[in-house]
Amino acid sequence: MTPPPPPLASRLAALDRPEDHPERERLILESLSDHSPQVREVAIAWAARVLEPAVLIPLVADAGDALLRNAALAALERQGPYAMEAVERAVSAPDPDLAMFACQVLGSIGGSSSGAPLLSALGRSEVNVIQAAAEALGRLRWRQAVPTLVGLLEKEPWLQLAAADALGAIGDPQAAEPLLTLVPDTLVAEPALEALVWIASPEVLPQLLTLLTDPGNARLRGPLLRAAGASLGAEAATAAGEAGNTRHASAQSASSARSATHSTYDLTAFGRVIEADHGETSLWQFLTERLGGGVEPPGLPSTHESGDDRSQSRSGSATLQAAAVLVLAGGISSLLPLVVRWAEERNGRAWVEPLVRRYADRVVSVAGSLLAHPDPAVRAGALWTLPPAAVGAGQLRAALEDSDPAVRVAACRGIGVIGDSVAAKRLAALLDRGSPPERAAAAEALTRLPQEAQLAFLAPRLEPSTDEAVLLAVLAALAVSSCPALDERVLHLAGGVTGQVRRSAIRAVATISGPRAEVLLLRALADRDPGLQVEALDLLVGRGGDRVGTTLLAMLGIGDSLRYHVIRALGRLGRAEAVAPLETLFTSAPLHERIEILTALARLGGPAAREFLRQCLDQTQPEIRRVAAQGLAALAEPEDLDLLARLARDRDWVLRSEAAQALGRLGPGRARPVLLDLVRDIEPAVARTARAALAER
Amino acid sequence: MKEATEADWKLLTDLLAERFGLTFSGARQEILGGRLRPRLEALHLDGLREYYHYLCFHPGREEEFAELTRRITNNETYFFREVAQLDAIVQHVLPENAQIMRERPLRMLSAACSSGEEPYSLSIRLVDSGSELMGGKWEIDACDLNPARLDAARLGVYEGFAFRNCDEETRRRCFQEVEPGRFLLRERYRRAVRFFHANLAAPFAGIGWGSYDVILCRNLLIYFAPEGFDRLISRFAQLLRPGGHLFLGHSESLFDRGPDFEPMYFSDCMAYRRIGPPA
Numbered sequence: 001m002t003p004p005p006p007p008l009a010s011r012l013a014a015l016d017r018p019e020d021h022p023e024r025e026r027l028i029l030e031s032l033s034d035h036s037p038q039v040r041e042v043a044i045a046w047a048a049r050v051l052e053p054a055v056l057i058p059l060v061a062d063a064g065d066a067l068l069r070n071a072a073l074a075a076l077e078r079q080g081p082y083a084m085e086a087v088e089r090a091v092s093a094p095d096p097d098l099a100m101f102a103c104q105v106l107g108s109i110g111g112s113s114s115g116a117p118l119l120s121a122l123g124r125s126e127v128n129v130i131q132a133a134a135e136a137l138g139r140l141r142w143r144q145a146v147p148t149l150v151g152l153l154e155k156e157p158w159l160q161l162a163a164a165d166a167l168g169a170i171g172d173p174q175a176a177e178p179l180l181t182l183v184p185d186t187l188v189a190e191p192a193l194e195a196l197v198w199i200a201s202p203e204v205l206p207q208l209l210t211l212l213t214d215p216g217n218a219r220l221r222g223p224l225l226r227a228a229g230a231s232l233g234a235e236a237a238t239a240a241g242e243a244g245n246t247r248h249a250s251a252q253s254a255s256s257a258r259s260a261t262h263s264t265y266d267l268t269a270f271g272r273v274i275e276a277d278h279g280e281t282s283l284w285q286f287l288t289e290r291l292g293g294g295v296e297p298p299g300l301p302s303t304h305e306s307g308d309d310r311s312q313s314r315s316g317s318a319t320l321q322a323a324a325v326l327v328l329a330g331g332i333s334s335l336l337p338l339v340v341r342w343a344e345e346r347n348g349r350a351w352v353e354p355l356v357r358r359y360a361d362r363v364v365s366v367a368g369s370l371l372a373h374p375d376p377a378v379r380a381g382a383l384w385t386l387p388p389a390a391v392g393a394g395q396l397r398a399a400l401e402d403s404d405p406a407v408r409v410a411a412c413r414g415i416g417v418i419g420d421s422v423a424a425k426r427l428a429a430l431l432d433r434g435s436p437p438e439r440a441a442a443a444e445a446l447t448r449l450p451q452e453a454q455l456a457f458l459a460p461r462l463e464p465s466t467d468e469a470v471l472l473a474v475l476a477a478l479a480v481s482s483c484p485a486l487d488e489r490v491l492h493l494a495g496g497v498t499g500q501v502r503r504s505a506i507r508a509v510a511t512i513s514g515p516r517a518e519v520l521l522l523r524a525l526a527d528r529d530p531g532l533q534v535e536a537l538d539l540l541v542g543r544g545g546d547r548v549g550t551t552l553l554a555m556l557g558i559g560d561s562l563r564y565h566v567i568r569a570l571g572r573l574g575r576a577e578a579v580a581p582l583e584t585l586f587t588s589a590p591l592h593e594r595i596e597i598l599t600a601l602a603r604l605g606g607p608a609a610r611e612f613l614r615q616c617l618d619q620t621q622p623e624i625r626r627v628a629a630q631g632l633a634a635l636a637e638p639e640d641l642d643l644l645a646r647l648a649r650d651r652d653w654v655l656r657s658e659a660a661q662a663l664g665r666l667g668p669g670r671a672r673p674v675l676l677d678l679v680r681d682i683e684p685a686v687a688r689t690a691r692a693a694l695a696e697r
Numbered sequence: 698m699k700e701a702t703e704a705d706w707k708l709l710t711d712l713l714a715e716r717f718g719l720t721f722s723g724a725r726q727e728i729l730g731g732r733l734r735p736r737l738e739a740l741h742l743d744g745l746r747e748y749y750h751y752l753c754f755h756p757g758r759e760e761e762f763a764e765l766t767r768r769i770t771n772n773e774t775y776f777f778r779e780v781a782q783l784d785a786i787v788q789h790v791l792p793e794n795a796q797i798m799r800e801r802p803l804r805m806l807s808a809a810c811s812s813g814e815e816p817y818s819l820s821i822r823l824v825d826s827g828s829e830l831m832g833g834k835w836e837i838d839a840c841d842l843n844p845a846r847l848d849a850a851r852l853g854v855y856e857g858f859a860f861r862n863c864d865e866e867t868r869r870r871c872f873q874e875v876e877p878g879r880f881l882l883r884e885r886y887r888r889a890v891r892f893f894h895a896n897l898a899a900p901f902a903g904i905g906w907g908s909y910d911v912i913l914c915r916n917l918l919i920y921f922a923p924e925g926f927d928r929l930i931s932r933f934a935q936l937l938r939p940g941g942h943l944f945l946g947h948s949e950s951l952f953d954r955g956p957d958f959e960p961m962y963f964s965d966c967m968a969y970r971r972i973g974p975p976a
Contacts, residue, residue, distance in 0.1 A: 038923065534741055561756070565741070592754040599747075623754070630746070657704040685703040692703075 008036055015042045024050065032059070032071035044071050048078035048687070049680045053086035060090075061098040073101055080109045080679045080691045091117040091133070096126040103129060107136030111695075115142040122148050131162045138166025146170060150178045160188045168195025176201035180208075183224075184217045193223035197318070200230035209270050213283060221286050222319055229322020232329050233358075271330025284335070290323035291338035321351055328359035333366050337373050343381035344406060356385040364390045371395055376404035383410035388417040400426050405434070409441040416445030424453040431461065431470060439469065443477035451485045462489040468501065475504035482511040494520040499529040506532070510539040518545050525555070525562070534565050541569045549575040556581055564593055571600025579609050586612075595627050602631025610635055614643070622652060629655040633662035641670055648674050653683035660686055664693025698737065699744030701730070708749045716762065717842065718898025718925030719769065725920075732768045763844065770843045774811045776855070776863040777818050779915060781965035782944045786819065787826045789963055790911060790942055791833065797910070798833035806936065808897060808914040810839035813850025813890065814859055815913060817882055820889040821871050838909075840895040847892050853882040897932065898925055909936050916946035930954055939973025 006014075014021075015031055028051065031043030047056065056079075059072035076083045087109070090102035103121055106114045114136070121133035122145070134152060137145040145166070152163035160182065167175040168191075176199050182192040196204065208228040211217050217224060278284045324342070327335040340356065340363065342348035356363050363370070363386060370382035371391070383391065383399060391414060399411035400423060408430060415423045423445075430442040446458050460466075461474050471493075478490060490512065493505040506524050509517045521543075524536035540548045552573065555566045567585075570578040582597045582604075589597060598616060601609040613635075616628035629647050636644055644666075647659035660678045663671040678690035710721045710729075721729045733748065740761075742748050752758050752765070777783065786805075794803050807816035816839035823835055841847050856879045860868055872880035897914075898921075912933055918926050933943055934957035943958060944966075945951070951958050951969050958969035 538741055564755070568741075590756075592750070592756065595750050595754060623750070627750075654704055654708070657702070661702060661704070685707040689703045 008039065011036070011039045012042060015039065015046060025055075029059075032075070033065055033068040035067075040067070040071055044074045044078065045682045045684070047071070047075035049682050051075065053079060053083040056083070057086060057090050057098070057102075060101045061093070061095050063097060069101075073105060076105050077108055078680065078684070078687055080687070081111065081694045082676045082679050084109055084111060084114065088114055088117045091121050096124075096129050099124070100126070100128045100132045103132035103136045107132075107139040109691075110136060110140050114140060115144060118142070119145050119148060122152070127156070127158060131158055134159065134162035134166045138162075138169035141170050143170055143172055146172045146174055150175055153178050153182060157187045160186070161191055164188055164191045164195045168198040171198050171200075173199055173201040173203065175199060176204045180204050184211060184214075184220055189220060190223050193220065193227045196227040197223070197230045200233075202231050202233075205231040213270070213273055215281070218281065218286075221283070225286075225290070225322045225326065226318050229318070229325050232322075232325045267329045268331050271327075271332045274330060274332050275334060278334075284332075287323045287327060287332070287335055288338065290319050291327070291335060292320070292342075321355075324352065325355055328355055328362055331359075331362045333362075336363060336366060337370060337375065337378040340370060340381035340385055341375065341377045343384045344377040344410075348381075349384055352381070353385050360387065360390075367391060367395075371399065376402070376407050380404070380406040380410045383407065383414055388414035393418060393420045393422065396420065397423050397426070400430070405438055408434070409437050412438070412441035412445040416448035419449055421449050421453045424449055424457050428457040428461075431457075431473060432467075436469070436473075439473040440476065443473040444480065446474075447477045447481050447483055451483070454483050454485050458483065458486055459489060462486060462493065464493065464496065468498065471501060472504050475501070475508045479504070479507035479511060482508070484512075487512050491516055491520060494524065499527075499532060502527065502529070503532050503535060506536055506539060510543055515547075518543075518547060522547065522551055525551070530561065533562050537562075537565050537569045541572045544573070549573055549578070553578060553581055556585055564596060567593055567596040567600055571596075571603035574604060576604060576606055579604050579606060579612075583608070583612050591621070591623070595623060598624065598627040598631055602627075602634050605635050625652065626654045626658075629658045633658035636662045636666060638666055641666075641674075644671070645674050648678055653681070653686050656681060656683070657686045657689050660689040660693050664689070667693075698734070699746075701745040705745040705749065709745050709752075712749060712752060713765075713769065714922050714925060716898070717766070717769070717896060718922070718929060719920050720922035720925065729769060736764065736768060766843050767845050770811075770841075770846070773916075774814045775859050775861050776814045776821075777867075778815065778862060779947060779966070780818075780862065781963070782913070782915070782968070783819055783822045785963040785966055785968065786911060786942075786944075787822050787828075791823075791826065791828050791835075794910060795831075795833060798828065798835060802834040802836040803911070804909045805835065805837045805911040806909045806913070807837060807839040807890075808912060808933075809917040810841050810847075810850060810892070811843070812846045812855075812859075813839065813853065813892070814855070815839070815915065816850075816890045816892075817853070817886055819913070820886045821867070824886055824889065835889075837890045838893065839890050840893050840897070842894070842896050844894055847894060850890075850892050853887045854879055855882070856880065897929055908938075910938060910941045911944070912937055912941070913944045915944060916949070918945060918949045927954065930957070934958070934971060937971040939971050941971045943969040943971065945969070 011031065011034060014027060021027060024046075028043050028046045031039050032047060034040050034043065053076060056072045056076050059068050060076070062069055062072075076087060084106070087102050087105050091099055091106065093099050093102065099121060103118060106118060110118070118133045118137050118140070119142070121129055122137075124130060124133075130152070134145075134149060137149065149163045149166050149170075152159045153167075154160075155163075164179060164182065167179060176196060179192045179195050179199070183189045186192075196208070205228060208224060208231060212221065212224045212228055274282075274284050274287070320342075324339045326332075327339050339352065343352040343356070363382075367382065367386055367390065370386075371379055373379055373382070379399070379402065383396075388396060393415075396411050396414045396418070397420070399407055400415070402408050402411065412427060412430065415427065427442040427446050427449075430438045431446065434442060443458075446454065449457075458474055461470050466474075475490070475493065478486065490505060490508045493501060494509050496502045496505055502524070506521060509520050518540075521536050521540050525533050525540075527533050527536065537552075549570075552566050552570050556563065556570075558566075567582065570582065579601060582600055586594055586597050598613060601612055610632065613628045613631045616624050617632075619625055619628075629650075632640075632643060633647065640662075644659045644662050647655045648663075650656055650659075656678060660675065663675050663678075672694070675690045675694050679687055679694065681687040681690065706726060710726070713719055713721060730745075733745070737744070737748055740748070740751065742751060752761055755761070791798070791803070797803060805819065807819065810816050816837050820837055823837075828835065839850065841850070854875060855872070860880075868880065871886055872882055875881045897917075914929075914933065918929065921929060930951065937943060942961065943951075945968075947966070951960070957972055959972055961968045961970045
């Protein structure tokens, strides 16, 4: 009879730092197939740390023990670049399972040297291996594989699918035409279109639009629309509004820009085809629904079920933006209101504005009807997106009288842009009696008008007796764009009665140059409101100035709660003379201040600060050592490799992580062995940092 | 604001796991980052590492933990959520405990009750069951980590989304409209629930052992790290008398999670029974 396994706690304890255990390899290997996931997880971390890839790879070939195989794969993946060469060799193993798993592992850990073995695996006869190799090449975005992957598009569906995904991930326009041959009549039509979204090639736009208008392809309308939208450069707008939202945004932006400038396809003809049929199952109706129109009331697309991508519309889903770019490019005027309506609120504006700018002629030509539209969201959206000069002062002034506050807010902004003094009186009325957004918009517009208008309408509203809501709105606007004609009044308000007025006033004061403003900000450091003191400190640091450093150094002697912020401010100010006083304060300061002193010293840099940080590595308090290491790592230069190697061997994982971070930043070849050791660190956060550092080379 | 490193995230999320038992990884980490950003700005801090230092070492750290609690807890709840479990309590647990309820109140705990919709839904079902008319006694305790949500629960005023699973008849009968679109739960349902503050992940949560006959803890465990999950289940095993029932969310399971509970199947839902000799 088999004896029962020891309890979980004993098994975990046995794995606790097995470095010194005489049978550590056997212990780790046994634990890799332990029935408890907790034990396996610890064993995988140790296996990645101490077992060589040559020991782990044969375990992957063990078909009899799935737990062991998966654990070995996980350990190899954790080893990352350390295991890469050995795994690359395993790709050509005769055992197809081993070759397949090796391809999968390379997909996540591979580098530039992995492309060639993976490419040769595409020539094998086993479908599973070819599929895994294709997927891995896609994940590595190995462009040289494109012709071979294109060849796979003619094979069986599993391989077509893997190749389409990989080609989409690589994003090479060469693949666009071959992918299009899979649309619409194959099992992989949809994945092929998704790949075309990523490729975003303008060359296939005419075919995509033809397919889109064919009623027989109704089931593929979503992916067709996205692919066409990508080809038209919808993602360029996405990149402007939501940076970093795509898999390979830079490649797409380049491709999109190309499409926006070089496309000669007659899109207005396409637009006329769409306008010709408004039937229930028409493409016009489909676009209407994608844009959040149709039966639901305006502005409520977010109430849709989560499976419907209209529910994501407010954050700018790919389908919505593709529909918008198609409407604009095709000049489909009946749908333009649904596009500009999205610009009524901030998130929508981020992606609608660049699109409207690109196709401004289409929108300007129907500006009158958009501004007279019964839906206020359309009127507001039009005002936000159309160039104010194209709208004209008359229309903007009329919009200030609109029944809807959102339209009036948008009109204020337009008036400010064109600097229309005639509207100043109406702006002042909105400032006095409007809703909070109207007050803010009116105040901002007034700051942009000529000086006479500022003096006539803003100056009287900067009196201490002014209604506080109005006063705060004006001060907030002046904190964004200063008006020298009003400086005297603003300086006077810095001593206001309420905390809110003083806070808003010092923000505006910070935009005023000269010693009087600086004195007022320094005085605010002693304000009775602690929050305002900290804000004044921030504003002072932001504007710099001779007196600030001296004052802050003097304040180090005050032992109240503001000193914590003063220490931080001295670091940000970057004045070298602060190093010695900060070091002096260190010994007597409480722990939270000592941490800030070290952080400040790291910002200040210089030999004295570095030496002080180095000495702190010998302290017993763990957090002091951590912050010192963080500072040293941030200041490290290529000649500090020995120091970083010492940090990389520390028992504290945070210090090892700082070393990995710094080595990644410095990137000297000599650091590779240190990073390859850290890549197998028992602490996953350190291992991932080291892996990212190696990938940055 | 400084971009967070792997180490920054680990330090902070380990601290949260230790303090609250909550785990933040993947998309939840992004959500956490989004919720913390305004707070970091308000504190004039330049990144997660500085916030971690603030939480660990600043004299104002306890107040900051209270503030953090308000930001990281998920307050998603509504009346009669997973109503089949409430029905199972009325139709199966009450009859099973009819004798006990004549001698002492049947004690129920709504753990992580947020703004009170769950314990009040239970209260409505129990009052409506008429068990008190037949001499049955019961009481409901409800706890949460977030003091602000508990204040809202004690107030008992709800609107819009809280009623998404509550029929019009029940709303009219159990609530009184105090201003347009805002409804106060009637006194007879509110008085049956006692609220208290507790951090279920803390070593001592301020709740006695073996106190309860029924515990509802729904859609909380999904946010816990494995260690926190196991710790909380052990806590429930201590809190429930043998034979008592534990109701979890429909996506939460005790499968392979230790020897203290056995599954119990009702017509439309399931629960876990505390194993042990009957009291």
